[in-house]
Amino acid sequence: MRRLLHVDYSLCIGCETCQGVCEFIHHGKPNIRIYYTMSGLPIPINCRHCEKAPCMEVCPSNAIYKDSDGAVIIDPKKCIGCLMCLAVCPFGAPSFDVRVKVVTKCDMCADRRRVGMEPACSEMCPAEAIFFGKPEEIEDEIRMRTAEKIARERISSKSLEGVGRLL
Amino acid sequence: MKGMRFAFLCKEKPEKNGKKIAIIGAGPAGLSAAGYLVCHGYDVHIYDKLPEPGGLMLFGIPEFRIPIYRVRKGYEELKNIFEVTFYPKTKVISSKKEEEGDEFVENFVEFEELVKEYDAVLIATGTWESTIPKIEGVELDGVYPALDYLFKIKSAKLGHVSWEEVPKIDGKSVVVVGAGHTAVDAAMESLLLGAERVYLVYRRTINEAPAGAYEINLLKQRGVRWLELATPVRIIGEYGKVKAIELQKCKLGEPDESGRRRPIPIEGSNFQIDVDMVVFAVGQKATPPFNEDIGIAVDKKGRIVVDSRHMTSREGVFAAGDVVIGPSKVGRAVLDGLVAAESMHMWLSGR
Ligand code: SF4
Ligand code: SF4
Numbered sequence: 289m290r291r292l293l294h295v296d297y298s299l300c301i302g303c304e305t306c307q308g309v310c311e312f313i314h315h316g317k318p319n320i321r322i323y324y325t326m327s328g329l330p331i332p333i334n335c336r337h338c339e340k341a342p343c344m345e346v347c348p349s350n351a352i353y354k355d356s357d358g359a360v361i362i363d364p365k366k367c368i369g370c371l372m373c374l375a376v377c378p379f380g381a382p383s384f385d386v387r388v389k390v391v392t393k394c395d396m397c398a399d400r401r402r403v404g405m406e407p408a409c410s411e412m413c414p415a416e417a418i419f420f421g422k423p424e425e426i427e428d429e430i431r432m433r434t435a436e437k438i439a440r441e442r443i444s445s446k447s448l449e450g451v452g453r454l455l
Numbered sequence: 456m457k458g459m460r461f462a463f464l465c466k467e468k469p470e471k472n473g474k475k476i477a478i479i480g481a482g483p484a485g486l487s488a489a490g491y492l493v494c495h496g497y498d499v500h501i502y503d504k505l506p507e508p509g510g511l512m513l514f515g516i517p518e519f520r521i522p523i524y525r526v527r528k529g530y531e532e533l534k535n536i537f538e539v540t541f542y543p544k545t546k547v548i549s550s551k552k553e554e555e556g557d558e559f560v561e562n563f564v565e566f567e568e569l570v571k572e573y574d575a576v577l578i579a580t581g582t583w584e585s586t587i588p589k590i591e592g593v594e595l596d597g598v599y600p601a602l603d604y605l606f607k608i609k610s611a612k613l614g615h616v617s618w619e620e621v622p623k624i625d626g627k628s629v630v631v632v633g634a635g636h637t638a639v640d641a642a643m644e645s646l647l648l649g650a651e652r653v654y655l656v657y658r659r660t661i662n663e664a665p666a667g668a669y670e671i672n673l674l675k676q677r678g679v680r681w682l683e684l685a686t687p688v689r690i691i692g693e694y695g696k697v698k699a700i701e702l703q704k705c706k707l708g709e710p711d712e713s714g715r716r717r718p719i720p721i722e723g724s725n726f727q728i729d730v731d732m733v734v735f736a737v738g739q740k741a742t743p744p745f746n747e748d749i750g751i752a753v754d755k756k757g758r759i760v761v762d763s764r765h766m767t768s769r770e771g772v773f774a775a776g777d778v779v780i781g782p783s784k785v786g787r788a789v790l791d792g793l794v795a796a797e798s799m800h801m802w803l804s805g806r
Pocket of ligand 1: 414416417
């Protein structure tokens with residue numbers, strides 16, 4: 289069944305919890321990282337598990353496949369470390385792991401999903417900015433959050449016009 | 456609308472291993488450590504001075520950043536499913552000492568008692584003491600440490616105190632000193648609570664602001680008056696209350712040890728603005744659960760010193776989070792709590 293792992297950048301507060309828990313379960317090498325833009329805005333970057341994944345299409349050794357939840361996964365035994373996936377990924381997600389000498393990236397916490405848990409980043413994000421689930425569930429949740437935000441604005445304040453989703 | 460899963464490392468509670476751990480402090484570091492430990496079969500008891508777990512995630516950071524339900528449902532899962540025992544309103548101390556957020560404390564527990572009672576202890580008490588500059592007028596009514604200011608607002612929002620006990624912000628002029636995340640949050644909460652005017656004063660420029668230019672610009676868009684290159688020199692009172700603040704302009708000099716250019720006050724550039732409240736968000740200090748020498752080393756800044764195993768200079772006493780690393784992001788504290796818990800597990804299982 290198709291699952292999405294979706295990061296809503298307008299809800300992210302840049303607390304780095306996703307990166308911290310990912311780093312912990314991957315022994316020092318997180319697959320989601322916060323980057324600070326020149327304007328000082330924190331942006332989490334990770335694999336978005338594209339439906340038409342360019343990395344998968346370009347991989348010369350067919351090392352990249354999709355599992356039943358739609359997670360795009362690199363098979364370390366087949367990867368030849370040519371970095372073509374990094375070259376075509378719109379987000380720069382694939383990462384060369386110097387320890388195992390192949391390219392690794394987010395596998396949507398495959399081990400956790402196998403036993404019925406969700407990706408660690410989405411379970412722990414304090415702002416609930418990372419969504420995991422069926423597409424329609426996620427979309428409902430996001431709209432619900434937006435509704436809450438609109439309600440809060442209408443109730444709380446006079447001087448807040450033209451704000452982003454954050455508030 | 457789900458809660459944070461502090462015990463994200465396991466699906467269900469495993470068999471108990473018979474060992475008991477005390478954690479002091481129920482903030483992000485303490486709760487994440489608890490999550491790790493319950494997933495490895497430990498009995499975990501958490502002592503915290505506040506009326507409910509969550510630390511700064513609930514009592515400092517505004518709810519438009521971290522939704523309240525996210526933290527509440529999170530610790531409820533620890534309590535109800537993973538059988539963590541919480542001792543709220545309980546302060547662990549070796550002798551009595553006051554800091555922000557102490558209002559709710561009803562019980563005191565001796566630190567040494569925990570060391571005796573439990574197989575291991577984790578200190579994750581954070582940084583609950585705000586730095587207030589030593590200038591004239593800081594004792595006036597209307598001067599607040601930022602953490603205390605945010606703490607009062609959040610305590611009311613969480614239903615622990617009535618709004619009567621929160622400083623009346625509606626229609627007031629507030630000046631917030633500082634440009635870190637706490638300063639930004641204090642300015643934003645002031646706006647949301649209807650302050651007439653909000654000033655943010657910083658001694659460097661927007662480019663050096665620790666909260667980042669984006670956050671500052673967002674506040675400016677919402678009407679906050681940004682006064683950069685200025686530093687407070689005194690607060691002027693009338694009948695014991697804040698009436699105005701005197702600021703001095705600065706220029707940037709050579710870089711200091713932090714790598715940022717040092718602000719140098721300019722003689723004779725003083726000016727005043729009329730305000731009702733002054734909120735200082737210029738830093739916080741570590742607050743370990745002791746204030747005398749009990750054999751646990753602290754550094755110059757009062758932070759607990761730990762070795763590579765996260766153990767303090769006392770065998771079996773570990774520390775993690777802001778009380779070790781100083782004020783940091785939630786994620787940094789979470790990671791630190793996890794790493795410390797893992798190391799406690801190693802130590803207790805003789806590895
Ligand atoms: S945990 Fe959530 S809020 Fe924090 S940085 Fe990651 S996505 Fe952003
Ligand atoms: S690695 Fe890049 S291209 Fe491949 S699925 Fe992830 S985001 Fe898409």
